[in-house]
Amino acid sequence: MESDDFDARNIYSRSSGKMKNTWIIVLRELKERIKKTSFWGLALVGPIVLMLLVFLLFHFGESKKERWKILIADPAMVMDNRILLGDAGAFEFDFINDYLDLDDFLKGKRYQAYDGFLEVNEKVLSNKRALFFYKEKPSLKIQTRLHYLLEKRLEEVYVSELTKISLQQYREIKQPINLGFRNIYDPENQKSDVNSWVGWFFGAIVLFYIFIFGMAILRSITVEKSNRIVEVLLATVQPKQLMLGKIIGIGLSALIQLFIWVLIISIGMYIFKEQFFQTLNDQALAGNLQSGSGVKEVFGFTNLLEYNQFVELVFQWINFPVLLSFASLFLVLGYLFYGTFFAGLGAMTGTESDGQQYVILIIAILFFALLSGYMTIIYADSPMVYWLQYIPFTSPIVCMVKISQGYASTEIYQLILSILILIISIFIGLIFAGKQYQRGILRFGHRLKFVDFFRR
Amino acid sequence: MISLEGVSKSFQQKLAVDDVSFSLEKGKILGLLGPNGAGKTTLIRMMNRILFPDKGNIFFDGQLLNQKHLQHIGYLPEERGLYKTMTVWEHVKLIGQLRGMSKVDIAQNYNYWAEKFGIETWKNKRIEELSKGMAQKIQFICTVIHQPEVLILDEPFSGFDPVNIELVQNEIKTMRTNGKTILLSSHNMKSVEELCDNVVLINQSKKVLEGNINTIRSERGDNIYAVRFQGNMIAFVNALWAGFELVGKEEVTGNTFIAYVKMRNESSFNDLLNTLMNEVKLEGAWKVMTSMQEIFIQEVAEK
Numbered sequence: 001m002e003s004d005d006f007d008a009r010n011i012y013s014r015s016s017g018k019m020k021n022t023w024i025i026v027l028r029e030l031k032e033r034i035k036k037t038s039f040w041g042l043a044l045v046g047p048i049v050l051m052l053l054v055f056l057l058f059h060f061g062e063s064k065k066e067r068w069k070i071l072i073a074d075p076a077m078v079m080d081n082r083i084l085l086g087d088a089g090a091f092e093f094d095f096i097n098d099y100l101d102l103d104d105f106l107k108g109k110r111y112q113a114y115d116g117f118l119e120v121n122e123k124v125l126s127n128k129r130a131l132f133f134y135k136e137k138p139s140l141k142i143q144t145r146l147h148y149l150l151e152k153r154l155e156e157v158y159v160s161e162l163t164k165i166s167l168q169q170y171r172e173i174k175q176p177i178n179l180g181f182r183n184i185y186d187p188e189n190q191k192s193d194v195n196s197w198v199g200w201f202f203g204a205i206v207l208f209y210i211f212i213f214g215m216a217i218l219r220s221i222t223v224e225k226s227n228r229i230v231e232v233l234l235a236t237v238q239p240k241q242l243m244l245g246k247i248i249g250i251g252l253s254a255l256i257q258l259f260i261w262v263l264i265i266s267i268g269m270y271i272f273k274e275q276f277f278q279t280l281n282d283q284a285l286a287g288n289l290q291s292g293s294g295v296k297e298v299f300g301f302t303n304l305l306e307y308n309q310f311v312e313l314v315f316q317w318i319n320f321p322v323l324l325s326f327a328s329l330f331l332v333l334g335y336l337f338y339g340t341f342f343a344g345l346g347a348m349t350g351t352e353s354d355g356q357q358y359v360i361l362i363i364a365i366l367f368f369a370l371l372s373g374y375m376t377i378i379y380a381d382s383p384m385v386y387w388l389q390y391i392p393f394t395s396p397i398v399c400m401v402k403i404s405q406g407y408a409s410t411e412i413y414q415l416i417l418s419i420l421i422l423i424i425s426i427f428i429g430l431i432f433a434g435k436q437y438q439r440g441i442l443r444f445g446h447r448l449k450f451v452d453f454f455r456r
Numbered sequence: 457m458i459s460l461e462g463v464s465k466s467f468q469q470k471l472a473v474d475d476v477s478f479s480l481e482k483g484k485i486l487g488l489l490g491p492n493g494a495g496k497t498t499l500i501r502m503m504n505r506i507l508f509p510d511k512g513n514i515f516f517d518g519q520l521l522n523q524k525h526l527q528h529i530g531y532l533p534e535e536r537g538l539y540k541t542m543t544v545w546e547h548v549k550l551i552g553q554l555r556g557m558s559k560v561d562i563a564q565n566y567n568y569w570a571e572k573f574g575i576e577t578w579k580n581k582r583i584e585e586l587s588k589g590m591a592q593k594i595q596f597i598c599t600v601i602h603q604p605e606v607l608i609l610d611e612p613f614s615g616f617d618p619v620n621i622e623l624v625q626n627e628i629k630t631m632r633t634n635g636k637t638i639l640l641s642s643h644n645m646k647s648v649e650e651l652c653d654n655v656v657l658i659n660q661s662k663k664v665l666e667g668n669i670n671t672i673r674s675e676r677g678d679n680i681y682a683v684r685f686q687g688n689m690i691a692f693v694n695a696l697w698a699g700f701e702l703v704g705k706e707e708v709t710g711n712t713f714i715a716y717v718k719m720r721n722e723s724s725f726n727d728l729l730n731t732l733m734n735e736v737k738l739e740g741a742w743k744v745m746t747s748m749q750e751i752f753i754q755e756v757a758e759k
Binding site for chain 1: 529
């Protein structure tokens, strides 16, 4: 073979450093994943299915009660005991011209037949705010109709009592009324701080990605061990380089997939907004409705859907740039942190089934992290939550909830400290997992025992 | 080229290699022999820096072995594997790049070996489509793709049919002729006898035998010579006196035989020839070398 075609010394003179080998492993892992059809299936079909499921959940997952008996508490007689009855089949209204206490409504025998009561106080014409207390949460359709009926009646009152313009003119310049829907058993809305749940949702997505792609690390290592390719690789690449290359390569594929999800969901949301909820900012909606123009049928609903809370939440309340930026940051850091554990575990296992058993430990930790996020919503200011935000296992989700709740300017240091601790923990994790990896990667066929993790 | 000095390694209090020293001479093939579990793979892994000695040192060209030297070593492990979802070319390219080669050089070397092994059409085949023997060829190519100065081959013939064993053996011989240094670990004693210049035998973590293979084979055993002759077997036996003992015979044709004679007392080969010369027509005589198989069994099983 010693032909004169080439000179081996030239080859060696192009020898690369450690980083180059790590990068070669990164690219191999990345290519391995992105050439699979399942990767693109999950990346492209996943978000579309998710959006469809969310829509169906909101469409079909609500109360199917067809007729609502509602008591309107109007002590100042603002509405003059009158309301439009365009939906006579769906609603039955009674008026009480007095203040009504929640306890009285719940316990009073005469109120038992009502499904909820609408509180319209004397300030409603100025602050445009009313509350509907329900026993069973009304569907989006019922919420929308009730909102519509109340608004129409109040517009009439407002125009006749406080202005000299016509109703039509008023509807062109009006501000929409804010009708809040509250659970009668949780009137202060303490348990359903929507913003916190949005943060929790983003944190849960982060943990979901960490788990899915952490498992990919574990599987990849156990496969390399079982097909023995690892020994060939280790003759050229140091174990830590191999481990790091694997974690980064799989992580990059996770980021690509996440990016595609965000892109598709953003496009989908834009289409939804433009096609179905385009009058979110259209103050003349009511007028349009009355004249019957511009009404579109969408899945059996009309454009009245624009008023529902979910749509408002998605399109107006969530600060996507901030939440997505921090979710991406915590995804990268959290993935690197947890990834070291998955890699260490993969290297220590003797068989693929071994790995499955010990994954339960990591799942338990991830479950605890989810629970920590929930605790952050319920006990936002407790000392426990204060410390949970610094623990690297829980900080990705706890910090996401706290970000959505809003850090006070004096508390920003907490967020920075959490991120710093997470970064330091990644390096400690890499050192620890690197040792486990080096020690375990060439052991095949044994049965992994818990004490093996602590042996030197 | 590579030398080990007092190398020891243990795993959780179990001694895998105990104070082993030997050298691979440039341009020679060293056979590393030993029963299963003797410590051969541990030694080989230390020579590839996959494991590190607890005691002792390993040198490459007089320097302490370091990561940089690995680019000059080609390693074919006993437990070998390939990425099943990759194509042949992708796999060879990956290993070549990890060894610091450019794509052009990898392609050039790959084409050379593909032609040698007659596998020019496999380039875009996925590894999972290959038979075991075909995969073995790819693994061998991956080992030599970067033209290493030193080759460490652990059971290189396993999985090959006799035709391909011959092919690989010839390639190994050619590489030796071209000045490559080769360490061959194998349980195939016939291949060891055919290929190796020197051997090291490891048993129970220790080195028990080392030296030139021909010297070892001729020194071992019972000093037996084979004599090929034409004539009468009875006359041959009668000619032998107290200094010799007939220990075996083979009939080649009707009056041609090969007799195996053991030397006794101070008798020499010359004495034997003088004794027989007038009794039978001698066609040839040679020292019967002890097989590596016998030496292996003597050293391992009988101790």
